[in-house]
Amino acid sequence: MLIYEYKLDGSKAQFAAIEEAIRTTQFIRNKCLRLWMDARGVSRNDLQRYCAVLARQFPFALSLNSQARQAAADRAWAAISRFYEHCRLKTPGKKGYPQFQHDCRSVEYKQTGWKLEADGIHIRFTDGCGIGRLRLIGSRDIMTFPLSQIKRVRLLRRADGYYCQFAVAATRRVEHQPTGKQVGIDLGLRAFFTDSEGNTVAPPQYLRKAERRLKRLHRRLSKTQKRSANRKKARQALSKAYLKVQRQREDFARKQANALVSSHDVIAYEALQIRHLVKNRHLAKSISDAAWGRFLWWVRYYGTLHHVPVIGVEPAFTTQDCSRCGQRVKKSLSVRTHLCPGCGLLLDRDHNAALNILHKALQGTVGQTGTDAPQGTSNASGQPAATRRRTAAPRKQAG
Template sequence: MVIYEYKLAGNKLQYAAIDEAIRITQFIRNKCLRLWMETRGTNRNDLQCYCAQLAKDYDFAILLNSQARQVAADRAWASISRFYDNCRNKKPGKKGYPQFQHDCRSVEYKQTGWRLEPDGKHITFTDGCGIGRLRLIGSRDLATRPLPAITRVRLIRRADGYYAQFAIQVERHIEHIPTDKHTGIDLGLKAFLTDAEGNTVANPRHLRKAERKLKRLHRRLSRTQKKSHNRRSARKKLAKGYLKVQRQREDFARKTANALITSHDLIAYEHLRIANLAKNRKLAKSMSDAAWGRFLLWLTYYGHVHNIPVIAVEPAFTSQDCSACGARVKKSLSVRTHICPSCGLVLDRDHNAALNILEKAYRTVGQTGTGGAQASPNASGQTASTRSGRKVRAGKRAG
């Protein structure tokens, strides 16, 4: 599945019609959720049937395309099923009981309710909401895409305008050029990542850099009168500021992941429980600003596209164990240098962790039978005996 996104060019009446379609989507989702709360044993099929009843009971609901109403019911069921899964799996803490939505920003169509023009640069919505014909602003050509390949069309409202997303059913594969290089990466806050060769990628800190401007916009918003035109304008400027930070994080995560995948044949990383780590009040903002989750998502995606292994290993003791002799050296988070009293190895803490992550990945590959058990390199980058007794050069595939 590939998503193509375009900005929409229309007039104020068309944008108001999109807002109305989004409000109807939110209304149907919340009504379906209310039905589930009040009626024991409600399943997904009951919610789908309830959409037709809502269209009869409310004149405005029938304006939205029938399949778009079904998607709204599917959104309600997605939150319900997630709650069921969390309860069944005995997830610790809150189970995520479904909540009513107050800030819906998108409406989704399936195969009906819209028509792509032959030029591939315009789309027309044919349901009763009155959205009409909109121009698509983007560089990707949709005219060459067969219509059956487009499975969903989603309209999204953002701070800087309205967008259309096309979900296209296609398998994407890129011919990977072998590099004979393996690496482990350790994610951090001082440096965004450190690999097994000691190379680092600086932490961009997008939110920290924009914080001064965002605080000023927050102050302007707080000084405006509620329900005034100035308040709406101030809210829009503030939302654009946060949207820019979000896009900067996404762009950085995507480009960094792509660069790693194209330059290696195997990548190992720590399987971090980011939500648990973010409970630390002193580090929560910095962790969120680093956007490790988005980076790992793109890393896994590009690994699938290039058909190279991206292995998640358990993070236990990767920073404490010595990458040369295996001795466990206890250290606090403030200690940034690994000094082993057993073998005398002196190494940056993150570099040592990256080597241990790669070593764990080799053991994982050997246990799963997807490849031979391989040893990790010595921190110095020179050929040296490892804990498993084999010899290997840093960043290279084991022989």
């Protein structure tokens, strides 16, 4: 499934109609969730039928396209089924009991309720919400795909405007040029990652660089009066600043992942439990700013495209063990150099860890091939089968 995204150009009245459609989606999703909470044995089909009941009871729900109402019910069922799965698998920690949504930002149409015009740069929404004809701003031509391949059309709101996404049923193919190189990567804070060849990538630290501006915008927001026009402007300026940081992280992670996968035939990484690492209040901001999880998602995604094995290994003792002789050398986080008393190996701490990660991956996959796919493809955890079944993997210190 490919996602094509365009920014929308329209009037204030049209954007207000999109907002009304988004609120209706949130209303239907929450109503379906309430039905599941109040009655026992509610199925996905029951939620789909309940959409017609809501349309008869509430005129504003009737104005939304019927398949868009069903898509809103599917969102409720996705939260419910995720909760059931966590309970069935006995996932440690909270199971994610479904919650009512208060910040919905999108409405999703299936294959009705919209019409793409022949010029390929305008889309018209034909349901009763009154959105009408909007212009698509983007460089890609959606008309290269038959309309039957467009399975979803999503309208979403961001801090800098409204966007339209097309979910196209198509397969992206990339021909990988073999290089004969295998690499292990160790994620860190001093260096974004260090590979088994000793190369490092400097951390971008986009949030740290934007902190001064963000603090100023926060102060400006706190000085405005609630429900005033100035407060709305201040909130929008602050949201745009955070959106810029998010896009910078995404762009950096995507480019680094693409370069890494394109230049290697096997990639090994440490399957860190990032949600546990961010509980350290001294390192939480730096870990979040590094966005390791997003980077690894893109590594697995490009690994799937290039048919390159991307292997996750447990991070236990990758920093402590010597990559040459295997002797365990205890060291604190402040010690950045690995010096083995047994064989005399002197290496940077992260370089030694990257070598251990690669050795672990190769030892665990002798005679096997495969790629850990990103979420939504085959392996939702992004870890190999031997690793993801363990519920309490040893933690590693960040860095």
